[in-house]
Amino acid sequence: MAEIPVPHGSEFSQLQSLVDRVQQIERRISHLPQSNKQSQPTDIDLASIASAIYRARRRRxxxxxxxxxxxxxxxxxxxxxxxxxxxxQVSVSSICLAADVPQTTGLRYLEILEKVRFVERRYMPGDRRVKMVSLTQLGYKVMRAYLMDGIGNAEVPLPA
Incomplete structure (x- = not known):
């Protein structure tokens, strides 16, 4: 297994700043009030919004x-x-394609997302040649909170 390079100097300071910010976000979303579940959009509703955001970015x-x-x-x-x-589930190579970047660039961004505990990689069961990637519990909560905030501030309409 290849070693992950340890950041130094300003690169370390930037990463530490990002980690600190993630911890602030984590504390903020853990204190969000839990409102009536019936009026809450489902994760599928939020996924539709996230998908629309992604498609709009590609269309741009x-x-x-x-x-x-x-x-x-x-x-x-x-x-x-x-x-x-x-x-x-999504493979590492597929998520790099979804980001529309070369594999090496995608892998660098995955490393950063792993360091801030938003994503995790693991081998596909039964096939150690393929690595899968997913949001961690924290990553999922942060994305969900972001999408919910957009709905709450009427920036994004709920899907019909």
Whole structure:
């Protein structure tokens, strides 16, 4: 198994800052009030919203230079939320394709998402040649809270 390089200097400071921010978000979402379950959208509803956001981002590249808006980690998080909400699994290579970046770039972003505990990789049962990736419990909660916040602030309508 290859060793993961340990960040140094400013790279370490940036990563530590990101980890601190994730911990703040985790504390914030753990204190969110739990409202009436009947009025809450389902994870499938939220997945529809996440999917619409992802499709809109892909559609944007038909009109504007894609390099202006490169956010591979965000594309990965959206796609992982959708696949998990529907109970599907996704391979590491597929999530890199979904982010529309070269495999090496996708792997770098997956490392960052792992370090902040938003995603985890594991071997596919029965086939150690394939690695699967999924949101961690924290990653799923953060994405769900983000999508719920958009609904609560009327930024995103619930699917019909």
């Amino acid at each position: 590249s038909r009109f504007l230079p894609e390099a202006l808006f490169a956010e591979p980690a965000w594309d990965m998080l959206l796609e992982l939320f959708v696949t998990q909400a529907f109970g599907r």
